Amino acid sequence: MAKQKDQGEKKELQEAVDEIKQRFGEGAIMKLKEVRAVDVDAIPTGSISLDLALGVLGIPRGRVVEVFGPESAGKTSLALHIIAEAQKQGGVGAFVDAEHALDPDYAKKIGVNVDDLLISQPDSGEQALQIVETLVRSAQVDVIVIDSVAALVPKAEIEGEAGEFQIGLQARLMSQACLAEDTELLDPLSGQTSLIKEIVEKRLPWHTLTYNTKKRKFIMSRVIDWLPQGERNCFEIKTKDGHVVNLTDDHLVLTLGGWKEVKNLTLEDCLTIPRKVSDLPPKYLGKKLTDDEIKIIAYIIGDGSCTHYQLTFANVDPEIIGDLNASLASLNCELYKKNYKAYSIRKNKNLPRGSYRSPAKELLRRQRVYGKKGPEKDIPSKIFKLSKEQLSVFISRLWSCDGHVDLSARAIIYSSTSLELIKQLQFLLLHFGIVSRWSQKKGSFPRPHPLYKLIIQGRQNIQVFANEIGLVGVKERKLKELVNAVWKSKVMPFQEVIPYQLVPTIKEAVYISGHTGQEISHLLGLYNRTSFPEFKPTRLRISREHLEKISNFIGNKGLKEVAEEGVYWSNIISISPIGKRKVYDLTVEDRPNFVANGVVVHNCRKLSGIIAKTKTVVIFLNQTRMKIGMLFGNPETTPGGLALKFYASVRIDLRRLAQIKKGDEIVGNRVRAKIVKNKVAPPFKTAEFDIYYNEGISYFADILNTGLKLELIKKAGSWLQYENTKLGQGMEGSKAFLKENSNVTEQIKKAIVGKTIS
Missing domain, CATH: 3.30.250.10 (RecA protein, C-terminal domain)
Structure with missing residues (x-):
């Protein structure tokens, strides 16, 4: 009996270990007796004893490695040997010389092909990490050495005044920027919205939108790493079109002028907002729903009630009733009239009664629509995987129920008590290049729930909606009336306005092409002007249509790409500190950015994910320092904060044991390497080897x-x-x-x- 109990306990332990590995990755937990915990490719170090101590016969590829120790312990020599071994295997090495102390002659003696070695001597710590990121993303470099972390001086410290107190700058440089806990992300594959806090703490499988700056369009990327980062001081940024995002002062956001840290933003800057998203790749589309099934789902979400035993629908438009009835017929169901506007959805009379379930109810249960009240309603994840043509079928039926056309306000409005539904619908409209905004009206008796409205304005937005989506019944005729109406107002929707900061660039492109300002004025219909149009906020606004006309006229591809870009820019109206908040990191695959709270922000912890994907070895050399006033414990520490200790898969502690003498002359050092951290094999192993001044290891x-x-x-x-x-x-x-x-x-x-x- 005891033996069986032992076997049961072992089984439970193994299940726990398997769950940890599945959740946190291979190498998260292991037994010390295991020789090789993770099967990875490795680059030899030039020392057979160190290769054996590492457990995988070298430095693992696709990992961050930290080599630390006191000065003259042999850190640079070891790194150069690793580069030499990579070059022997046909690889490429790069050396980021932040200390400006690399000796090419010594590197050549060690075996490094200095003619093919890439070397960089950056001006600041930020520049060094940006260079490293660019090299890693190329996927053509096998080993990158940063010498050293202690020399990665932040730009703020270099440019600061003498004696200015700059606390923790280097640690924040290594830990990267973070987003506040209330930052919201939307998964374009499932349509779910969630706070970054929940995504990180529960390690939710997640996808997000990322912006391809070369192709100027949004694509979908996968989150591959989740990290909580404690508490930090955050700032709140508000834009003119209502977007709000909270992040740390060193986080990068995409502006009209490129990437900028929050602390360097001004009220003259414009943040980048998605204007249009691409369709999903075919591999994500999955099994399709029929048009009839899509119509039924949309109508029930809009004007249906499925919280009780009966499935009911309430609407008075005969065209909508006929359209829904025709779709129900494909599922052997029909509408049964209860009063002048209420209908129940039942099986056809010719179907067997009793245990046979309603096909319409089963469809709604499968899509998780059935049983949800108004504030709980959302759009099923299956809808987000539809083609653009089927999306238009869904949106038109949904909008025909709870939406309306406001002729006086020149707007198309959708109303709901579910904020989740409003945000999901707002995202789906981006597939058509339709930018909308939502507003909230507080609830009052007898309706305690707040009412949310999704508003589409602007002639171009409404024209696209009418042409590509449309409505059903009476509302379709109102939509046509709005489209054909005479628009006296010249007010442009915010997403169609080009920021005034681009006007000098446009002027320069016009004059370089050999054209005059008068020609541009006449092109835009300003026949009284003899010079360039006076684009000013109070006089004349420049639109995408204007920019497209100018770019076609002067033959400038760059300006045309800006006019057709899948983003728009919204002016910042306030930047204010909000105190300490819990902050979190994400690593996103493929691109160094993603959309958070509707704003394009930089990927937080950007290096680790792409290092793993490109199989590049990134080695940080670090020096030990002594803490002041330590009475107990180890007084040693390393520059760069705690972030590097956690990001590194392997940490090697190098110590000089003794001097090697030839007669009275010192010719080298005896060195001990201790593997203090190892995520690919058991740690705490040691190796001893000799380093000579004229040959290295x-x-x-x-x-x-x-x-x-x-x-x-x-x-x-x-x-x-x-x-x-x-x-x-x-x-x-x-x-x-x-x-x-x-x-x-x-x-x-x-x-x-x-x-x-x-």
Whole structure:
């Protein structure tokens, strides 16, 4: 009985371990006796003993590695050896020399091909990390070394006044920027909306919109990493069109002038907002719904009630009633009139009664529509995977129920007590390039729930809605009346206005092309002007249509791309501190940005995800420092804060043990490397090897010492012997023998690896 209980406990333990690995990835938990926890490719370090201590015979690819220790411990030498080994395998190495202290002659002696080595000497810490990110994204570099973290000086510290107190700048540089806990994200694949706090803490599988700056359009990307980052001071940014986003002062947001940190923003800047999103790739579309099923779902979400036993529908428009009845007929169901506007949905009379369920009810249950009250209503995830043509069928039926056309306000409005539904519908409209805004009206007796309105304004938006979506019944005729009406107002919708900051660029492009300002004025219908149009907020606004006409006239592709870009820009109206908030990080695949609260922001923790995807090794060299006033515990610390310790998959602590002398001359150091963190194999293993000033790590001495330790090489007096082969007298003689006999060296190396793994 006890034995069975032990087996049950072991099974439960293994299930717990499997769940941890599935949730947090391979290497999150392991047994110390495991030789190799994760199957990864590796780059040798140039030291066989260190390769064995790492457990995967080298530095794992696609990981962040931190090598730290006091000065002159051999950190740069080890990094250069790794680059040399990568180059021997046909790879490319890069060296970010933040210390400006790289010695090319020494690197050449170690074995680095300095002619092919990429080297950068950045001006600031931000520039260094941006260079690293660009190299990683190219997927063409195998090893990138940053020497060192201590020399990554933030730009604010370089440009600050002498004696100015800059606390924690470098730590924040390494930890990257964050978003506040109340930041909302929408999954374009499922249509769900959730706060970043919930996404990170529950590690929800999530997709998000990212902006492709080259193709100037939005695509869908997957979240591949989730990290809570404690509490930090945050700022609230509000835009003219009503968007609000809360983030840290060092977070990057996309503006008209490019990426800017929050602390560098002014009220003259404009934030980037999605104007149009691309259709989903075919692989995400899945099994399609029929047009009749889409119509039934839309009508029931709009004017249906499915919270009780009966499924009912309330509407007085005969065209809507006929359209719904025709769709129900495809499911062997029909409308049964209860009074002048209320109908119940039943099975056809010719279907068997009793246990046979209504096909319409089953459809609504499958799509999770059935049983939801007004404030709980949302759009099923299946709808977000429809083609653009079927989306228009859904939106037109939904809007024909709870929407209306306001001729006096020149607007198309949809009303609902569900904010989730309003936000989902707002996103679906972006597939057609229709930008809308929503407003809230507080609830009052007898309706306590607030009422939300989604508003479409602007002649172009309404024209697109009428042409590509449309309505059903009486509301369709009102929509046509609105489209054909005489629009006296010249007010442009916010998404069609081009910011005035672009006017100097437009003027320059016009004059470079050889045209005059008078020609542009006449092109835009301003025949009285003899100079360039006077675009000013109080006089004349420049629209996308204006910009497209100008770009076609002067033949400028750049301006035409701006006019057709899938974004618009909204002016910032306020930037205010909101105190400390819990903040969170996400890593998004493919692109270094995503949409949060409707605003394009930079990917928070951008390096780790793309490093894993491109299989690049990024090595941070770091120096140890001494804490002041420490009475107990280890007084040592490393620059850069705590972030790098968590991001690194491998951390190697290098210490100088002793000096190597030749007579009275010091020719090198004996070094110990301790693997203090290892996510790919068991940690806490150590390795000792020699580093000589004129050659770096002594590869042959390392093989001999490791062979002696494993008792593969025997020592007879002063002679060293491997099997029946005498290697030489003493360490120097044996090293000379191995240099001349590479086949024996390979045999010893294979024997060392084989015995260690076995």
